[in-house]
Amino acid sequence: MPFSFSVKSKLKNSLGRTGVIKTPHGIIETPAFIVVGTKATVKSVTIEQLKEIGVQSVLANTYHLYLQPRDSLIKDSGGLGKFMGWSGPTFTDSGGFQVFSLGEAFGKSVGKIATGEEIANYKDEENDLEISKPRLVSIDEDGVDFKSFRDGSMHRFTPERSMEIQQNLGADIIFAFDECTSPNAPHQYQKEAMERTHRWAKRCIDSHNKEDQALFGVVQGGRFEDLRKESAKTIGEMDFDGFGIGGSFTKEDMGTAVKWVNQILPENKPRHMLGIGEPEDLFLGVENGCDTFDCVAPTRLARGASLYTKNGRMIILNSQYRNDLKPIEEDCGCYTCRNFSRAYLGHLFRANEMLASTLGSIHNLYFIVNLVKKIRESILDDTFFEFKKSFIKRYTRNH
């Protein structure tokens, strides 16, 4: 099995560490931000641009690719990487989050990346979900029936079906099929769902047989300490190659739910935090033991004209930038900042030009991907806590 993980160094007085994940398509130096390419494309950005940004790996969505263009086509194309022209490591999620976030089971319709009001209220176009609209999803012990967001047709996912689809998609790292609950669901329901997820995890291991593909189990349990710990113990003892931490998280959960889990999960296997990626969350996630992260925020925010800077987010449409000939950030090394002014970017957004999304996404991805690389370096040279403190102080100054 051409997959391995090794811890390279540890952060003192915390769960943080650096490491290297080896996959059939290359290595991932961790901590790492995994870029989301929902439908086998990182929205408005080419593969060449991803490489220049320094992206190490891409995560695509099983739910979307199953519905269109179908996993069979991607298998026939030689797998996800070949299909989309990406030669590096790839992930697919299990499809669970999308299946459940479309349905009643997700209760209050809290988006996975709802770490701030702005994001929570944002239309979830990245995933084509209208999250406020209740839809039908029916869970039983064997699996889930759900309606396609595209045409209302009925479909069924089971742990075995998710494995089959993800094997067809052929990513290097895939996830066990889990039930995604609302963080507001009561203890009793969280427990019931978690136990079902554990039984499904076992079935995923039993049905997965693609030798060159790593399978990660997903820890659930909401915000309840007893459930999170139980889930980490149960999933952690199973024969997975790594782990995903599922659920919806606020900043406060990073020092509780995430920490509880990572204190229990085996140290010698990688831990992926699903759907998290705001700058402050990344520091907290790393400090509390997570190795990889994925999130749609960088590209989604960019399409909404919101650009990351070390001083917090810049809304490039603000009139103060209309005649501003400086780049987004003077010392940023990204393609956008090396070549274009704030005035030009604002013009492109006002003119509804597609290039606005491309240039904005390149900057935001560069910012986040390289922030996590700097976090990695700060662990290696033992300056993590100073870096965290100074970054967050500056980033949140104007909040």
Added chain:
Amino acid sequence: MPFSFSVKSKLKNSLGRTGVIKTPHGIIETPAFIVVGTKATVKSVTIEQLKEIGVQSVLANTYHLYLQPRDSLIKDSGGLGKFMGWSGPTFTDSGGFQVFSLGEAFGKSVGKIATGEEIANYKDEENDLEISKPRLVSIDEDGVDFKSFRDGSMHRFTPERSMEIQQNLGADIIFAFDECTSPNAPHQYQKEAMERTHRWAKRCIDSHNKEDQALFGVVQGGRFEDLRKESAKTIGEMDFDGFGIGGSFTKEDMGTAVKWVNQILPENKPRHMLGIGEPEDLFLGVENGCDTFDCVAPTRLARGASLYTKNGRMIILNSQYRNDLKPIEEDCGCYTCRNFSRAYLGHLFRANEMLASTLGSIHNLYFIVNLVKKIRESILDDTFFEFKKSFIKRYTRNH
């Protein structure tokens, strides 16, 4: 004045020729296809991608850039090229076409590139014009009052104002402010408008004073032989650095109106055919003496999932390509064809992914830009007529 044109070779028994235009930002080997970047961006394509395609020069629209972001900002940014990050030669049109195509003077609202029904019926999003909607434009001897397509505010263009704006935009090659008539306008009106255009041409020469910028006069006269010849003679005798051939053309007009004009225009100055760019038109335009061309068709068609191939246009959404793992064209050297399958492109278009427009535009621009380069080579090695015959036969086979 750092601008020159030299004819390098001539095509036997026709008006066709090869040449080199020298500008302060580099040379253009002609015949050449000039890519349209209406609002200081070639829609959905980056500058790096344009370079890789082999694009020599970009043409932007004075009307749009005047309204937003304002020519003053572009001047402050160091000119059009600097503003958009393009270091090669640039053109701006005069703004005339957009001003008049929005107004009643344009009569039957025939789009400039209305060379086929498909294009004629296409919403003119490239220029943000709803061409079927009559709007106010009022022409007098001095200039034109018009309403902004953006907010209905009133504006006035005169020959002097167009020069001022184009000098601010700072392109290497600019055009005199002309009145654009409908090709269906009667002889009397065409004559009146043409004579006004001639008087305006003189005023453009008188008011233009940017030393490093070439000024091209525009020949009008609709489809009338006497008017086209008179306009070519009058404009051709003025002190312009080159010429634009204005009006709306069908394939039939190439061997008549265009030929009449180029038989009269001085041989030692370049001739730009405004708004023309379908494959067959390019052969006819070159044969009849045009050196450069611009057209929105390659990028507009690409956004509509219509892709050029040597066998005619391919509608990539057709179900026959759904599982087709071949590239658009097996022997195409463009980034898209080197990396992606028809199935992947169809998936991106079905999923409304922006990357679909980017990859489609890269292919279509590569196809057209390199077609004109091959036309140039065929003149140099005296195989133009064979190349034309074989290309058109194959391209129109399925029409």
